[in-house]
Amino acid sequence: MKKPKTYINMIQLQNINFSYHKGRTIFDDLNLSLEGGHIYGLFGKNGAGKTTLLKIIAGLRFPKHGSSTTLGQPAALRKAEMLKDLYFPQEEVYVPAISIRNYVKCYAPFYENFDNEQFEEYLHLFEITSMDDKLTALSHGQRKKVIISFALATNTKILLMDEPTNGLDIPSKGIFRKIMTMAANEERLILISTHQVRDLHCLIDAVVILDNGHILLNASADNITDKLCFKITDDTGTDEPILYCEENLRGNLLVTENIHHIETKLDIELLFNAVMLNKERINELFNAKN
Amino acid sequence: MNFNDNKAIYLQIAEWVFEQILNGKWKEGDRILSVRELGQQLVVNPNTVLRSYDFLQNLEVIVNRRGVGYFVAPDATDKIINYRRKQFVEEEVPAFFKTMKLVRMNWEELAELYKES
Numbered sequence: 001m002k003k004p005k006t007y008i009n010m011i012q013l014q015n016i017n018f019s020y021h022k023g024r025t026i027f028d029d030l031n032l033s034l035e036g037g038h039i040y041g042l043f044g045k046n047g048a049g050k051t052t053l054l055k056i057i058a059g060l061r062f063p064k065h066g067s068s069t070t071l072g073q074p075a076a077l078r079k080a081e082m083l084k085d086l087y088f089p090q091e092e093v094y095v096p097a098i099s100i101r102n103y104v105k106c107y108a109p110f111y112e113n114f115d116n117e118q119f120e121e122y123l124h125l126f127e128i129t130s131m132d133d134k135l136t137a138l139s140h141g142q143r144k145k146v147i148i149s150f151a152l153a154t155n156t157k158i159l160l161m162d163e164p165t166n167g168l169d170i171p172s173k174g175i176f177r178k179i180m181t182m183a184a185n186e187e188r189l190i191l192i193s194t195h196q197v198r199d200l201h202c203l204i205d206a207v208v209i210l211d212n213g214h215i216l217l218n219a220s221a222d223n224i225t226d227k228l229c230f231k232i233t234d235d236t237g238t239d240e241p242i243l244y245c246e247e248n249l250r251g252n253l254l255v256t257e258n259i260h261h262i263e264t265k266l267d268i269e270l271l272f273n274a275v276m277l278n279k280e281r282i283n284e285l286f287n288a289k290n
Numbered sequence: 291m292n293f294n295d296n297k298a299i300y301l302q303i304a305e306w307v308f309e310q311i312l313n314g315k316w317k318e319g320d321r322i323l324s325v326r327e328l329g330q331q332l333v334v335n336p337n338t339v340l341r342s343y344d345f346l347q348n349l350e351v352i353v354n355r356r357g358v359g360y361f362v363a364p365d366a367t368d369k370i371i372n373y374r375r376k377q378f379v380e381e382e383v384p385a386f387f388k389t390m391k392l393v394r395m396n397w398e399e400l401a402e403l404y405k406e407s
Contacts, residue, residue, distance in 0.1 A: 178330065182330050203333075232295055265297060
C-alpha cells in the first residue's frame with residue numbers, strides 16, 4: 001500500500017548547522033526525514049540537542065545553515081497553515097491561571113480538528129474529574145496530564161513531545177501509553193524525546209538516535225530487528241558478530257548482528273548502548289546504499 | 291498483556307490470538323477486533339498489530355474482508371494446530387531432547403512421566 005505524498009517527509013531537515021554560542025556546535029550538517037503514521041522515539045545523551053531539534057522543527061529555533069521544512073512549509077516562518085497542524089507541549093508546561101474549561105475555550109479554536117469528547121475521555125482516564133479547577137492550582141504532574149490530553153485531542157498531524165512522562169506517577173505512565181495508542185493513527189506523526197525508555201515500551205515503532213551533531217540512526221523497529229538480534233542467553237558461544245554485551249542475573253544480554261534472520265524483540269536501552277559503541281558498523285548496516 | 295523479552299512482539303500477539311481461537315473465545319467465522327482496537331487493548335503500537343494481522347493472514351488463520359474487517363478463518367483451528375506442530379517439532383523438541391540428554395533421562399522414564407500426566 002502506497003502512502004499519499006503528504007505523509008512522506010512531513011518533517012524534513014537538510015544540512016542543518018546550529019550552535020547557541022560561538023565555538024559550541026550542536027548540529028553539524030544534520031539531515032533527517034520523518035513520515036506520518038509512526039510514533040518515533042528520539043534518543044540521545046544529555047546535551048545531544050534533542051530539545052533543540054524539536055524546537056527547530058516547530059520553528060522556535062533558527063539554524064545557521066540548512067533548511068527545516070515542516071508540513072511542506074519552512075518551519076521558521078511559523079505560518080498558520082503549519083501551526084494549526086502541529087502541537088508541541090514543552091517539558092516544563094506553562095499554564096495560565098484559568099480553569100481547564102476556559103483553557104479549552106481559549107486555545108482549542110486554533111486547532112480545527114480539536115475533539116472535546118476525546119479531551120474529556122483522556123482526562124477521565126487520567127482521573128482528572130473537574131473541568132473547573134484552576135490550572136495553576138494543580139500539581140506539576142496534574143498539569144502535565146491536562147496538557148498531554150489537550151495535545152492529543154488537537155488531532156494535529158504532527159505532535160512533538162519532550163519528556164512527556166517526566167513527573168507522571170507510576171499508574172499515570174501506563175495510562176499515558178494507553179492514551180498514546182488511542183491517539184496514534186495512520187496519518188499522524190508523533191515524535192517523542194525521552195530518556196525514560198521503559199515508558200515507551202511497545203509504543204514506538206521507529207527510533208531516531210542523535211549523537212555528536214548528527215543523526216546516528218533513523219530506522220523503523222522492524223528494520224532494526226531485521227538487522228540486529230536482542231537476546232538473553234546463558235550460552236556464551238554465538239557465531240554472530242556481537243555488538244554489545246551486558247551481564248545480568250538472567251544471563252547475558254546480547255546485541256548481535258542478525259545473520260540467521262531470527263526475529264527478536266527490540267530493547268531500546270540495549271540498542272542505544274550498542275549504537276554508541278559501534279557507530280561506524282551501525283552506519284554501514286543501516287545507511288549503506290544498496 | 292505481559293510480553294516476554296525474547297520474541298518479537300508481533301509474534302507474541304499472534305500467539306495470543308492463537309490462544310483466543312483455540313480456547314474458543316474467538317470462534318471461527320467471528321469478526322475480531324480491529325487493528326486500532328487491539329492496539330489499545332494490548333497497549334502496543336497499531337503498526338505492530340497490523341504486522342501480526344498480516345502474519346496471521348499469511349497463515350490463513352484470519353481473513354480480511356475489505357471495508358468490513360478481520361474475521362477468524364473457517365478452518366483457523368486446523369491451521370493453528372498445523373503451525374504449532376511444526377513449531378513444536380522444529381524449535382521446542384530439539385531443546386527438549388537436548389535437556390533430556392543433559393540430565394541423562396531415557397525413554398522409559400519419559401513414558402512413565404507422560405502416562406502420569
